Amino acid sequence: MLTKSVMGIKETPIMEVANFGREFAKKTGKEVFPAWFGEGNKPTKEIIFKETIKSLKEGKTFYTYQNGLPKIREAISNYMNDVFKIRTFPENQSLVTGGMLGIKIICDMLIEKDDEVVIVGPVWPNIRSSVILKQGKINEVDLKLEDKWKLDINKLFSSITENTKMVFINSPSNPTGWMLSEEEQEEILSYTRKKGCWLVSDEVYHQIVYDREVSSSFLKFSKPDDKLIVINSSSKSFNMTGWRVGWLTHPSFLESHIAKLVQISTTGVPEFLQEGFYSALVNYKSIVSEVREELTKSRNYVFDRTKNWKRIQLPFTNAAFYCFFKVNEMTDSVNYAKYLIEKTQVGLAPGIAFGNSGEGHLRLCFASDLDFLKKVLSRLEKELS
Numbered sequence: 222m223l224t225k226s227v228m229g230i231k232e233t234p235i236m237e238v239a240n241f242g243r244e245f246a247k248k249t250g251k252e253v254f255p256a257w258f259g260e261g262n263k264p265t266k267e268i269i270f271k272e273t274i275k276s277l278k279e280g281k282t283f284y285t286y287q288n289g290l291p292k293i294r295e296a297i298s299n300y301m302n303d304v305f306k307i308r309t310f311p312e313n314q315s316l317v318t319g320g321m322l323g324i325k326i327i328c329d330m331l332i333e334k335d336d337e338v339v340i341v342g343p344v345w346p347n348i349r350s351s352v353i354l355k356q357g358k359i360n361e362v363d364l365k366l367e368d369k370w371k372l373d374i375n376k377l378f379s380s381i382t383e384n385t386k387m388v389f390i391n392s393p394s395n396p397t398g399w400m401l402s403e404e405e406q407e408e409i410l411s412y413t414r415k416k417g418c419w420l421v422s423d424e425v426y427h428q429i430v431y432d433r434e435v436s437s438s439f440l441k442f443s444k445p446d447d448k449l450i451v452i453n454s455s456s457k458s459f460n461m462t463g464w465r466v467g468w469l470t471h472p473s474f475l476e477s478h479i480a481k482l483v484q485i486s487t488t489g490v491p492e493f494l495q496e497g498f499y500s501a502l503v504n505y506k507s508i509v510s511e512v513r514e515e516l517t518k519s520r521n522y523v524f525d526r527t528k529n530w531k532r533i534q535l536p537f538t539n540a541a542f543y544c545f546f547k548v549n550e551m552t553d554s555v556n557y558a559k560y561l562i563e564k565t566q567v568g569l570a571p572g573i574a575f576g577n578s579g580e581g582h583l584r585l586c587f588a589s590d591l592d593f594l595k596k597v598l599s600r601l602e603k604e605l606s
């Protein structure tokens with residue numbers, strides 16, 4: 222018999238659609254164009270993986286530090302301080318096997334059965350599943366779509382009760398591209414501080430912005446012992462999704478607890494991957510500027526090409542790399558995404574995967590090159606314009 226908590230988690234509807242698409246491709250022999258996951262078709266840059274190859278040749282193939290090599294923690298700290306103009310230290314940084322493991326470790330540290338967790342949605346489904354696995358109770362506060370996505374901050378505050386253990390916010394947001402302002406961050410942090418609950422901020426898209434240097438971080442307003450944990454990742458900023466390298470920025474008293482949880486999960490990020498990631502961190506300016514330049518072209522192309530499509534509503538976004546659009550009169554996004562695969566051979570993520578407030582929407586990841594996007598949009602145009 223499996224545990225109730227495992228039985229309580231469902232496969233995400235994104236995977237359901239992706240599996241349908243893969244099966245469809247196998248059965249029909251037709252190519253399916255995948256824009257369903259949060260990654261494009263651009264591999265990691267050579268300046269990063271050169272260091273990994275070198276370190277493998279040097280025999281760096283042994284167990285490593287649980288929270289990351291000292292030099293990596295220092296490099297992360299320098300990166301964070303430089304990017305956000307803040308003051309953190311290596312003991313505030315822990316390397317983890319992707320932002321995803323970071324989320325899992327946070328839930329293992331903070332959530333017990335029936336603890337309330339406030340989540341701002343629509344949001345990436347794995348966050349919800351990680352809370353469900355710990356048998357936490359989710360109270361979702363939905364962003365509202367006006368001319369753009371907006372948070373009603375009073376609604377957020379009134380959802381926080383004395384039983385709230387954690388507030389989870391992902392800004393810049395996957396799937397909407399919504400971003401919190403500095404003022405909102407300051408206000409939210411001072412509220413959770415007053416209430417005594419944890420604030421967990423998923424900032425994995427902080428470099429994927431088009432109208433500013435970087436998105437704002439809650440860390441700009443925090444004190445050393447605030448109950449604040451920030452999740453980050455190499456995946457999006459450095460095209461490193463498959464590497465599974467991320468980090469947490471946390472109060473120093475969490476360092477040893479995170480180390481225990483790393484020990485009994487992955488026992489640490491392989492040293493040769495840490496060496497590659499080190500190179501990404503110290504060269505971040507040039508890498509991020511290249512990644513952003515490519516993404517800007519893709520974003521402009523996709524928004525320009527779809528701007529007169531009659532069947533969809535797509536608010537312009539200045540962050541992340543998704544078009545999250547409403548399809549008029551569509552109410553079953555899983556079935557509609559499957560229909561689009563059959564009709565157009567394009568794979569999109571169904572909006573319901575991101576919460577009830579996402580139903581009626583589809584998400585297209587535009588982090589790919591223009592050739593790919595041209596093919597995808599020409600196919601979708603027949604159905605959605």
Ligand SMILES: Cc1ncc(COP(=O)(O)O)c(C=O)c1O
Pocket residue numbers: 259318319320321322345391394395423425453454455456462465466467
């Ligand atoms: C909002 C958000 N948080 C966290 C992650 C996890 O990133 P990774 O595990 O690749 O570091 C993702 C990946 O898609 C994401 O979209």
